[in-house]
Amino acid sequence: MKAEFLEALDEIEREKGISKEKLLEAIEAALISAYKKNFGSSQNVEVFIDRETGEVKVYAVKNVTEEVTDDLLEIDIDEAKKIDPIYDIDDTVRVEVTPKNFGRIAAQTAKQVVVQRIREAEREIIYEEFYSRESEIVTGLVQRVSKNNVLVNLGRTEGILPPTEQIPGETYKQGDRIKSYILEVKRTTKGPQIFLSRTHPGFVKRLFELEVPEIHDGIVDIYSISREAGSRTKIAVYSNEHDVDPVGACVGHRGVRVRAIVDALNGEKIDIINWSEDPVEFIANSLSPAEVIDVTINEEERSASVIVPDYQLSLAIGKEGQNARLAAKLTGWKIDIKSESQAQSNQD
Structure with a gap:
């Protein structure tokens, strides 16, 4: 690798916000694995990239001993003192072992690391962007339907509209523009997953x-x-x-x-x-569009008895009880609905 490579890392730092130093550290760590894979895994090695020139050097890290039992991991005291007289027993010596063709391996490894880190950084940016927009509405284009999941193109990424979050009876065709609610954003090994909802x-x-x-x-x-x-x-x-x-x-x-x-x-x-802060009025309003004659509440049980005109009973209850059910959910009160004649007969 050459100085041009370092300049490229400077540009990546400026454009992508990825630390040049962290990239170099990641490349050095990856180069240790690459060296061991290609030149022997039993050595204890360190890789250093010169921050000025981009030159890559590999050093074998050896322990200074009186007698060498493993020359891959140890160096005798006499050899160590030839490198530097200050070395003593149990010191650690770094001996350069950079292979001749290591530059090519270094360049390939560095490229892979940089591409991976850029991808990770971009995924993190997308995650942060959509995580901050949880509970907001987003507009996207239906990309495809896969196993009943609707995949929605949101620009730089894709959202998932699961079957449970799809409005019953709706159909989704490729190219349809739809609004959805950002339900949840999860980190995964494949990047952020954005779950959408229309329900x-x-x-x-x-x-x-x-x-x-x-x-x-x-x-x-x-x-x-x-x-x-x-x-x-x-x-x-x-x-x-x-x-x-x-x-x-x-x-x-x-x-x-x-x-x-x-x-x-x-x-x-x-x-x-x-x-209305008055529960009687609020409960009466909640049964709209039905008219209400009277509401009696039991605050302890948080329940209400409602009387409606005979001709309004089916409207107040709604088809399959839907109007009453939604009113109860809206107010947080249990609601029992009776017609005027039913209420009268109960009194009699």
Whole structure:
């Protein structure tokens, strides 16, 4: 290796942010293995790369003894004193053993180490970038579908949308542009793995933050979200300013904001309701679009009995109990729903 190689390492340090000294140390460590592989593994050797010229030298490290039993690891005191008179028994001597053709091996080894370290550094940069963006939305192109996993091109890397995080009924074709929620970023030996989700409630939250400036600016806050992906979501919101209607802000003029979110979720229904610190009011709101006549709560059991008009019972419960289930998840209260006539007959 020559000085040009050191200049190349300087450039890598500037462009990639990889320490030149750490690269040289890694190359030296790799060259020890390369030497042992090609010239004998039983020697104890050190490799030194001159930081000014790039010249590579190999030294056998030997222990000074009175009588040599293994000339690969030991040197007698007389030979040691020929190198330097200061040496004594049990000292360590370094004897240069650089092979004639070691330059070629050194160049190949150095290239492999540098390429590997650049790859590792780039993987680390990608990991740090996406790790810092966990719980955010990312847009990518569907690259392919493999074993039901959707692989999404995110630019410099690839994300995985597993079957469990795919919205039921959605199909994904190569080239489709999709938004996803960054669920988790893991370090692996093959580089960072980025797991995506389209079913997580956080995905809906981030979509509202993108579409509703009042949420982004902190004027309107999201209290809670309950979601059955692909079917229905309930979101409870409140305003930090008296003159701002939180539901109206989320719906937007003529429904333009919520429609953009529904489109991003491929038609998933979204109920936006007002949060209230009064649990009676909050529970009544949570059963929207059903009307509620009365709510009785048991704070100890954190349960509520709700009465609705007879003609609203099926709407309040929802198909297969979905509306009631989502309302319970949204409020954190157990909800028992009865029609007006059912409640009356129980009293009788």
